[in-house]
Amino acid sequence: MNRKNPYVYYGKKILIFLLSVLLLSVVIFYVARLAPGDPLVSYYGDRVEKMSMAEREWAEENLGLNDPIHVQYLRWLQNALKGNFGISFKYKTDVLEVIGGRLVNTLILGGIGFVLIFVLALGLGILCAWHEEKWLDKLICKVGTIISCIPEFWLSLILILIFAIYLRWLPSSSAYSIGKAKDISDRILHLILPMTIVVGSHLWYYAYMIRNKLLEEVRAEYVLLAKSKGLDKKSILFRHCLRNIIPSYLSIMAISVPHILGGTYIIETVFSYPGIGTLSYESARYQDYNLLMLLCILSGAVVILCNIIAQTINEHIDPRMRENESIETTEVTEIG
Amino acid sequence: MDDRFVQVGIRSVAAPTEKKAKWYEGKPLVSMAVLAVILLGCLFCGFFLPKDPAYMDLYHANTAPNAEFWFGTDAMGRDIFSMIWYGGRISLFIGFFATMISTAIAILFGAISGLAPKWLDDLLMRLTEIFLSIPNLLLVILLQAILGKANVLSISFVIGITGWTSIAKVVRTEVRQIRNSEYVIAARCMGAGFFRILWKHLTPNFISSIMFMVIMNIRGAIVSESTLSFLGIGLPLEIISWGSMLSLSEKSMLSGAWWMILIPGVFLIVTLLCITNIGNHLRKNVNRRQSNL
Numbered sequence: 001m002n003r004k005n006p007y008v009y010y011g012k013k014i015l016i017f018l019l020s021v022l023l024l025s026v027v028i029f030y031v032a033r034l035a036p037g038d039p040l041v042s043y044y045g046d047r048v049e050k051m052s053m054a055e056r057e058w059a060e061e062n063l064g065l066n067d068p069i070h071v072q073y074l075r076w077l078q079n080a081l082k083g084n085f086g087i088s089f090k091y092k093t094d095v096l097e098v099i100g101g102r103l104v105n106t107l108i109l110g111g112i113g114f115v116l117i118f119v120l121a122l123g124l125g126i127l128c129a130w131h132e133e134k135w136l137d138k139l140i141c142k143v144g145t146i147i148s149c150i151p152e153f154w155l156s157l158i159l160i161l162i163f164a165i166y167l168r169w170l171p172s173s174s175a176y177s178i179g180k181a182k183d184i185s186d187r188i189l190h191l192i193l194p195m196t197i198v199v200g201s202h203l204w205y206y207a208y209m210i211r212n213k214l215l216e217e218v219r220a221e222y223v224l225l226a227k228s229k230g231l232d233k234k235s236i237l238f239r240h241c242l243r244n245i246i247p248s249y250l251s252i253m254a255i256s257v258p259h260i261l262g263g264t265y266i267i268e269t270v271f272s273y274p275g276i277g278t279l280s281y282e283s284a285r286y287q288d289y290n291l292l293m294l295l296c297i298l299s300g301a302v303v304i305l306c307n308i309i310a311q312t313i314n315e316h317i318d319p320r321m322r323e324n325e326s327i328e329t330t331e332v333t334e335i336g
Numbered sequence: 337m338d339d340r341f342v343q344v345g346i347r348s349v350a351a352p353t354e355k356k357a358k359w360y361e362g363k364p365l366v367s368m369a370v371l372a373v374i375l376l377g378c379l380f381c382g383f384f385l386p387k388d389p390a391y392m393d394l395y396h397a398n399t400a401p402n403a404e405f406w407f408g409t410d411a412m413g414r415d416i417f418s419m420i421w422y423g424g425r426i427s428l429f430i431g432f433f434a435t436m437i438s439t440a441i442a443i444l445f446g447a448i449s450g451l452a453p454k455w456l457d458d459l460l461m462r463l464t465e466i467f468l469s470i471p472n473l474l475l476v477i478l479l480q481a482i483l484g485k486a487n488v489l490s491i492s493f494v495i496g497i498t499g500w501t502s503i504a505k506v507v508r509t510e511v512r513q514i515r516n517s518e519y520v521i522a523a524r525c526m527g528a529g530f531f532r533i534l535w536k537h538l539t540p541n542f543i544s545s546i547m548f549m550v551i552m553n554i555r556g557a558i559v560s561e562s563t564l565s566f567l568g569i570g571l572p573l574e575i576i577s578w579g580s581m582l583s584l585s586e587k588s589m590l591s592g593a594w595w596m597i598l599i600p601g602v603f604l605i606v607t608l609l610c611i612t613n614i615g616n617h618l619r620k621n622v623n624r625r626q627s628n629l
Binding site: 023032146148150151300 | 462463466472474475478555566567585589592601604605609612
């Protein structure tokens with residue numbers, strides 16, 4: 001690892017990032033076009049069925065769907081580098097415009113959710129480690145195991161059933177009531193249920209990880225030394241043990257971004273929350289190529305970036321880690 | 337007992353009886369029993385089912401649980417009690433089959449990456465990262481579209497080939513640690529091929545460290561199937577599985593038919609919970625010393 005020259009070090013990382021994103025765009029482009037389905041349907045709707053052959057030809061020519069895939073890709077790339085990502089077949093406006101309106105919603109849901117998970121997991125983990133093997137610790141672990149087994153969509157259904165249908169306290173879908181897009185309290189009301197699911201389904205895994213890391217840490221020799229010097233439990237745990245695990249927690253949270261992001265996709269779809277998740281679900285199902293490309297690249301870039309950040313953090317904590325060593329996670333892969 | 341010991345004040349202590357741990361001690365018995373009941377019930381459901389799970393009794397559609405329909409009926413008049421066992425068969429099959437596919441890919445990919453020279457290893461790992469960065473949901477939708485209409489095999493395949501990365505990473509790390517040990521070199525000197533080394537020397541060594549993840553992969557695959565079917569991109573309604581039963585639930589919510597959501601969901605969750613408990617048991621036990629705090 002080249003510590004002497006930070007420019008080389010970070011330049012290399014940026015290069016890797018750009019190459020990865022480029023490769024990602026090639027893969028998505030090919031996979032999306034290999035999937036059968038008629039992109040014309042998403043552009044013209046039901047009118048496609050009434051079109052004559054000549055009209056179809058013309059339409060495909062017009063949208064540039066007739067050329068071989070690599071020609072289409074190069075054309076897309078050329079335009080994309082100029083900042084022109086094409087138009088969405090379904091919404092018939094610039095994809096940037098389509099995404100722009102939705103991005104904020106997802107950032108609110110995912111971003112606040114992420115911060116909440118980060119903070120709450122830390123708190124719960126410390127609480128468990130503090131009360132190790134006592135009833136509180138056991139209770140939290142048991143409840144966590146059970147909740148983490150519940151599929152996100154089912155938990156959403158149950159909460160909708162209870163709070164939206166039986167109790168009628170909270171709205172069951174969308175991000176705001178019609179005509180109230182600017183009303184903040186209305187938005188918060190719509191956010192409560194999806195946010196609960198985002199946080200609730202991911203929180204336990206990270207809390208459990210914090211707990212285990214802390215429990216390993218309190219068995220180290222230096223804790224005994226600190227104790228014999230007369231420090232109390234609180235200051236040992238917070239000022240010494242916690243400090244030691246925070247960097248590795250940061251790197252794990254950076255890798256966890258795709259999982260939380262993926263979970264948000266499903267939750268958005270269940271709640272028909274107008275964000276990136278529902279949009280990409282639509283675009284993949286109805287072959288809205290340009291939209292799909294940009295969405296995949298956007299989320300892919302975020303994920304790759306987070307991976308690189310995690311790697312950088314890890315290298316700074318532990319210089320033994322080789323530059324290209326990938327970080328181990330024992331995260332269970334689930335749809336998302 | 338010798339008298340001398342008694343005189344100096346040493347009491348005779350009965351020799352500690354060797355307490356032999358019974359085979360079942362420390363094992364997740366309840367989970368194993370419940371899972372066994374569910375597995376056997378699903379396997380042999382043909383012998384005890386009261387009704388044909390696919391028969392649509394339209395006179396009794398949307399019936400709440402009663403003496404005739406123990407778990408009620410769904411919107412198409414099918415008996416939910418029969419569907420649960422019959423559908424569980426398919427859900428569990430998808431879980432196992434998808435896991436077999438992903439484990440096979442993971443072992444192969446991990447071993448190649450672990451044994452390869454550094455540049456190839458780096459390249460493969462970078463590719464895995466890119467693969468991981470495509471949102472899983474979108475990848476599944478696209479792959480499913482390429483494969484055509486979803487059926488049990490195609491959906492297991494799609495779930496299998498999207499869920500191998502985390503196991504592959506562990507396999508790679510383990511292989512890198514043992515690839516230079518004497519017995520592997522010896523085997524290679526004697527002319528053993530890649531697959532022989534992989535099967536005879538590497539797999540027995542890393543199998544224990546991936547076992548937990550493999551079990552969790554079964555759980556993940558079952559969740560994936562139900563999520564996909566729920567979203568309407570998985571199994572169609574005619575193919576009964578826990579997921580496709582739940583895909584009716586959004587409509588049943590408005591009619592207040594709680595049993596259509598709750599019952600398949602509870603079966604699903606109980607199964608997942610049992611699998612998780614067994615998986616956690618398989619995870620290497622950490623040596624717990626006394627806390628210094």
